[in-house]
Amino acid sequence: MNEIIKQYREVALRILKPSQRDIEHGMELHKNSIVCESYGFSPRAAVDGDVVKAAIESGASDAELQDMTEDMRMTRYAECPKEREEYMMAWEAAGVTCILQNAGEEGNSVLRLIKRLARYTYGTDMMRGFMIRARQIGLEVGLRYVYSGNIPGDEGEHTYCYNCGKVLIPRYGYQLEEIRIEDSRCKYCGAAIDGVYAKKPGRSEGRL
Numbered sequence: 319m320n321e322i323i324k325q326y327r328e329v330a331l332r333i334l335k336p337s338q339r340d341i342e343h344g345m346e347l348h349k350n351s352i353v354c355e356s357y358g359f360s361p362r363a364a365v366d367g368d369v370v371k372a373a374i375e376s377g378a379s380d381a382e383l384q385d386m387t388e389d390m391r392m393t394r395y396a397e398c399p400k401e402r403e404e405y406m407m408a409w410e411a412a413g414v415t416c417i418l419q420n421a422g423e424e425g426n427s428v429l430r431l432i433k434r435l436a437r438y439t440y441g442t443d444m445m446r447g448f449m450i451r452a453r454q455i456g457l458e459v460g461l462r463y464v465y466s467g468n469i470p471g472d473e474g475e476h477t478y479c480y481n482c483g484k485v486l487i488p489r490y491g492y493q494l495e496e497i498r499i500e501d502s503r504c505k506y507c508g509a510a511i512d513g514v515y516a517k518k519p520g521r522s523e524g525r526l
């Protein structure tokens with residue numbers, strides 16, 4: 319385990335003082351659960367000090383520096399192997415399955431939201447293998463509808479029947495060809511499919 323993660327873990331253990339039995343039980347529960355983080359946890363990458371220094375020396379404004387550092391924190395793991403390694407380790411150590419990001423009061427500006435969304439999407443675009451693996455894990459823990467978005471042509475784009483495994487809604491990007499669900503049931507095996515669907519694909523369909 320990474321030294322810094324280890325240090326923080328030791329601080330937490332010193333404060334909480336769990337017994338060996340408690341910690342083993344807790345870890346076991348955590349491992350077997352789908353853990354959704356809604357408080358804002360998200361691993362971040364370090365900023366590149368040399369790049370920031372050069373920007374300051376060339377007269378970058380406060381707004382430009384703020385934007386530049388946010389960009390580095392949110393995307394450097396996708397480009398820099400060392401940052402990526404730490405990023406993966408942080409995910410692993412946290413044991414978190416998924417995070418819900420809350421825009422928050424300071425993030426209500428549409429332009430800011432679009433910029434942040436673009437940074438998250440950049441991360442997933444650059445780490446396709448990780449996305450595909452994440453989808454597999456979701457399926458293995460029993461989630462019915464898991465997608466690897468932004469990978470046109472990947473099998474993880476389609477909606478599958480959780481019961482018979484057949485493709486119910488084939489997709490390429492945002493294009494749908496067909497909906498093989500009749501009266502909210504799989505056309506092949508009759509399993510009840512969550513959601514309400516039109517008979518034919520419209521111009522744009524939400525995913526489920």
Ligand SMILES: [Zn+2]
Nearest residue numbers: 479482504507
């Ligand atoms: Zn089916």
